[in-house]
Amino acid sequence: LEWQDCSAGYHDIRYHKAEGIAKITINRPEVRNAFRPQTVREMQLALADARFDEGIGVVVLTGEGELAFCSGGDQRVRGDSGYQDEQGTHHLNVLDLQREIRSCPKPVIAMVAGYAIGGGHVLHLVCDLTIAADNARFGQTGPKVGSFDGGFGASYMASVVGQKKAREIWYLCRQYDAREAEAMGLVNTVVPLQELEVETVAWCRRILEHSPMALRALKSAFNAGLDGQAGVQELAGNATMLFYMTEEGQEGRNAYLEKRKPDFQRFKRNP
């Protein structure tokens, strides 16, 4: 694949596009791709760019190198109330990014080589799909390092792997290899490390053959039950979008602009 380098202006991430795929790579291999507030902010910007780029149909999230996808929050900049940015403000802005990954109307795929640990594990978890290399290792560390993610990190995890396993993962802080993760339903497939990107691109290409509207409706439908009112809002937003695309919806707008009474009589009342 001929990736177009769109990394200009980014420091902590690299950003590429090719054939309808956007790839966001955390580029801090010296700390196993741990994120600091700036890393998260840049990921948010790239994700927003991919969302609004009509040419993009799938987003891939990954980490630089073969050793780690992401090792969570950078403990070196962890202040007393969050992760400290350049201005000295403390953040947990990765929680915003998690919501943005879930509400992105395009599938987001985690491509995991090496460690997906702590907040980095939750990042792969909230992606729609995870393709793991055979060297991938998964786990939470919160209770060991004085942290926890009781949001998607706990409740969504329980809906993916079940309550018992989710509690085990958090209470014991063990690491799980790629096969164990696959057996738990935490990842979709495990491939040899050398084939990780090729296989991920093949999954993306297959998704790109399919109806964008069906995919976005399905994603919001999968989210709806779990995400409460925000989930229903996403699903309903798609209904509104589809309604705007009908003659019936457009009749209301046209009548308003033409200062006349709308004529909805010609539209069918489906049973």
Ligand code: 2NE
């Ligand atoms: C990821 C893991 C298991 C890798 O182990 P290994 O043996 O392959 O590498 P090593 O030697 O531990 O790490 C290499 C370098 O990366 C740094 C290390 O300190 C080390 O630096 P030097 O000694 O070479 O200078 N490094 C790795 N992870 C880092 C991190 N997260 N922050 C800062 N530096 C890091 C192993 O490194 C590991 O267990 N890392 C820590 C994982 C962790 O506890 N993450 C934080 C969880 S809390 C969280 O992410 C969070 C949350 O719970 C809620 C909201 C937001 C965030």
